[in-house]
Amino acid sequence: MTVVLRSWRGLLAALLFLLSAEAAAAGPVETNIFAVQGVPVDVTSTDATSARNQALMDVQVKAFFMLIERLGSPEIAAGLAELKPDEIAAYLKSLSIEQENSSPGRYMGKFTVRFLPAKIHKLLEGYGVRVPARQSEPIIVLPVLREPSGSKLWEDNLWRKAWLDLRAEQALVPIIIPIGDLEDTETLTEEDALNGDPIKLEAIRRRYGASSLVVAVAEPAEGGGIHAVMSGDTSLGRVTFDKTYVSESARPEDSAALATQRFHAVMIEKYKQNEASVAQDPGAPLSIAVAVPFGSPTEWNGIRSRILATPNVIAVDVSTLSADGAVIRLMYADDLPVLQDNMMRIGLALSQIGQSWVIQPM
Numbered sequence: 001m002t003v004v005l006r007s008w009r010g011l012l013a014a015l016l017f018l019l020s021a022e023a024a025a026a027g028p029v030e031t032n033i034f035a036v037q038g039v040p041v042d043v044t045s046t047d048a049t050s051a052r053n054q055a056l057m058d059v060q061v062k063a064f065f066m067l068i069e070r071l072g073s074p075e076i077a078a079g080l081a082e083l084k085p086d087e088i089a090a091y092l093k094s095l096s097i098e099q100e101n102s103s104p105g106r107y108m109g110k111f112t113v114r115f116l117p118a119k120i121h122k123l124l125e126g127y128g129v130r131v132p133a134r135q136s137e138p139i140i141v142l143p144v145l146r147e148p149s150g151s152k153l154w155e156d157n158l159w160r161k162a163w164l165d166l167r168a169e170q171a172l173v174p175i176i177i178p179i180g181d182l183e184d185t186e187t188l189t190e191e192d193a194l195n196g197d198p199i200k201l202e203a204i205r206r207r208y209g210a211s212s213l214v215v216a217v218a219e220p221a222e223g224g225g226i227h228a229v230m231s232g233d234t235s236l237g238r239v240t241f242d243k244t245y246v247s248e249s250a251r252p253e254d255s256a257a258l259a260t261q262r263f264h265a266v267m268i269e270k271y272k273q274n275e276a277s278v279a280q281d282p283g284a285p286l287s288i289a290v291a292v293p294f295g296s297p298t299e300w301n302g303i304r305s306r307i308l309a310t311p312n313v314i315a316v317d318v319s320t321l322s323a324d325g326a327v328i329r330l331m332y333a334d335d336l337p338v339l340q341d342n343m344m345r346i347g348l349a350l351s352q353i354g355q356s357w358v359i360q361p362m
């Protein structure tokens with residue numbers, strides 16, 4: 001019993017360290033297929049501290065099975081049901097608090113939970129599941145609801161809520177819904193979105209750092225349905241959806257949720273097909289946009305030479321070049337983690353900061 005208690009306390013101490021580190025560095029939500037966002041927990045115990053400690057353990061277990069269901073399947077998750085909390089803790093990378101509230105004997109919170117990619121890869125490979133080494137490039141979705149009283153883009157409504165509830169920032173195909181703050185609302189109106197104003201849509205796209213943007217227009221249909229029209233160019237091809245969705249409950253809210261889920265499922269399937277095509281053709285190069293900051297032309301030439309000398313790097317195309325940095329299109333073979341390891345060996349760090357990839361000397 002003493003050994004178990006010490007083990008539990010050790011895990012809890014590690015969790016608290018990870019939690020405090022992540023909370024201090026909290027910022028925009030990153031896109032990460034090995035993260036689970038918005039995991040709720042509600043624990044009652046003898047006092048608030050005990051409740052919080054228990055919640056920190058419970059939330060990682062809950063998030064673990066949510067991740068396994070998402071990347072693997074419900075059947076695989078069910079087969080792992082006997083795993084103990086300390087076994088699941090070995091897969092944990094970090095926790096971040098999104099919301100929390102405590103009272104005497106009770107703790108309620110919502111967390112983003114991140115897991116170690118290599119360990120999750122290895123676990124799922126044992127079940128014959130190959131997790132893609134990278135996500136699709138994120139897609140910004142601008143949900144516009146058309147009603148007899150007028151169109152809504154930034155206001156609370158069932159269509160916008162359905163997209164927010166999808167919580168797909170960490171999916172294989174990340175979906176980003178703009179937050180709708182003052183900068184967003186001053187940049188783009190409902191009419192701008194509906195008319196496809198190229199300058200204003202580009203401003204929104206640049207603000208959120210995504211390569212693709214889709215305008216998703218919905219309006220109520222008969223029988224509690226939602227007629228959805230979605231259009232835009234993405235890294236997965238041209239998107240053209242025009243369909244009416246009716247949920248089993250025939251409630252507009254549920255029909256809106258069904259429409260978003262179907263759209264996302266189709267985009268994920270497109271992505272998997274693209275990845276399978278690449279896997280079948282190992283000679284097909286992969287590419288990502290990367291920022292390369294530097295202090296002088298001499299430093300830039302040195303970094304560029306080291307990038308080109310990195311094993312598996314095929315080519316470097318310079319998109320933009322200024323006095324203090326460049327944006328390049330980096331073409332490479334094999335998986336991204338392999339490329340990162342190769343760069344590390346020659347003293348370069350390829351890392352993701354927010355939604356952007358950056359190369360810097362170590």
